[in-house]
Amino acid sequence: MERPFVFINAAMSADGKISSFHREQVRISGPEDMDRVSLLRAGSDAVMVGVGTVLADDPGLRIKSADHKKMRSDRGQSNQPLRVVVDSRARTPPGSEVLGEGSILAVSEAAPEERLAFLREKCEIVVSGEEKVDLGELLSILKKKGVERLMVEGGATLNWSLIEAGLVDEISVYIGPMIIGGEGAPTLVDGPGFSADYPKLSLISADLLDGGVLLRWRVLR
Numbered sequence: 365m366e367r368p369f370v371f372i373n374a375a376m377s378a379d380g381k382i383s384s385f386h387r388e389q390v391r392i393s394g395p396e397d398m399d400r401v402s403l404l405r406a407g408s409d410a411v412m413v414g415v416g417t418v419l420a421d422d423p424g425l426r427i428k429s430a431d432h433k434k435m436r437s438d439r440g441q442s443n444q445p446l447r448v449v450v451d452s453r454a455r456t457p458p459g460s461e462v463l464g465e466g467s468i469l470a471v472s473e474a475a476p477e478e479r480l481a482f483l484r485e486k487c488e489i490v491v492s493g494e495e496k497v498d499l500g501e502l503l504s505i506l507k508k509k510g511v512e513r514l515m516v517e518g519g520a521t522l523n524w525s526l527i528e529a530g531l532v533d534e535i536s537v538y539i540g541p542m543i544i545g546g547e548g549a550p551t552l553v554d555g556p557g558f559s560a561d562y563p564k565l566s567l568i569s570a571d572l573l574d575g576g577v578l579l580r581w582r583v584l585r
């Protein structure tokens with residue numbers, strides 16, 4: 365099945381955590397990295413998160429920088445990339461920042477109709493998979509909608525599922541100068557974990573940024 369180019373972008377502490385043990389957002393990136401995140405959004409056709417991230421962080425996922433919006437309009441693209449939430453059972457609160465024009469809620473057949481009735485007014489609903497969203501099918505639906513480049517902004521569980529399914533081409537991770545700790549704190553990739561055939565990476569670049577380091581990895585097949 366055809367799919368977009370998929371890259372994960374995340375920020376983690378020096379000890380590999382992407383938020384605290386009570387899943388509260390931790391600002392790991394500095395201003396330079398956040399500007400880079402905005403630029404990555406500007407260069408993408410869609411930005412995707414899991415519902416865990418919506419519930420924890422309530423991100424808007426929009427480009428705020430006028431320069432970055434202009435870059436898109438100069439290229440003949442819409443002002444903002446599409447915003448996609450992977451949410452099998454439609455748990456996204458109707459007041460979430462991510463919803464509104466240009467947002468897609470990716471649910472499974474198990475999503476309760478009474479939740480969808482509410483949410484349908486605030487976003488487009490795309491159904492795939494029986495219990496859990498079928499990520500391969502979702503990516504092929506997005507490709508048919510014209511999404512060539514998809515940015516994934518976490519969290520830990522969605523990152524795992526995409527990597528496990530072999531659906532990720534690149535990973536950019538900013539490693540910030542801090543320790544978060546906690547065995548229950550989400551890491552860059554959670555889920556059950558691999559016990560063999562560990563996916564291998566090839567380093568594209570390593571740069572100093574905001575007192576930390578930005579690594580870009582290509583996922584090898």
Ligand SMILES: NC(=O)c1ccc[n+]([C@@H]2O[C@H](COP(=O)([O-])OP(=O)(O)OC[C@H]3O[C@@H](n4cnc5c(N)ncnc54)[C@H](O)[C@@H]3O)[C@@H](O)[C@H]2O)c1
Binds near residue numbers: 373414453550554
């Ligand atoms: N530092 C960063 O860069 C960064 C970025 C994003 C999120 N976060 C943090 O990550 C945490 C959220 O991560 P998380 O793991 O709890 O949630 P998540 O955002 O990865 O969402 C996972 C949820 O998505 C849904 N889902 C539906 N279909 C799925 C599928 N096929 N595969 C996987 N998930 C599917 C499930 O309900 C699942 O629980 C928060 O604490 C947030 O602050 C940090």
Ligand SMILES: Nc1nc(=O)c(N)c(NC[C@H](O)[C@H](O)[C@H](O)COP(=O)(O)O)[nH]1
Binds near residue numbers: 517
């Ligand atoms: N790049 C990055 N650095 C961080 O230090 C951090 N905590 C996140 N966390 C991911 C977060 O859930 C969102 O993806 C956006 O960082 C916020 O997005 P908005 O400004 O609301 O659009 N992401």
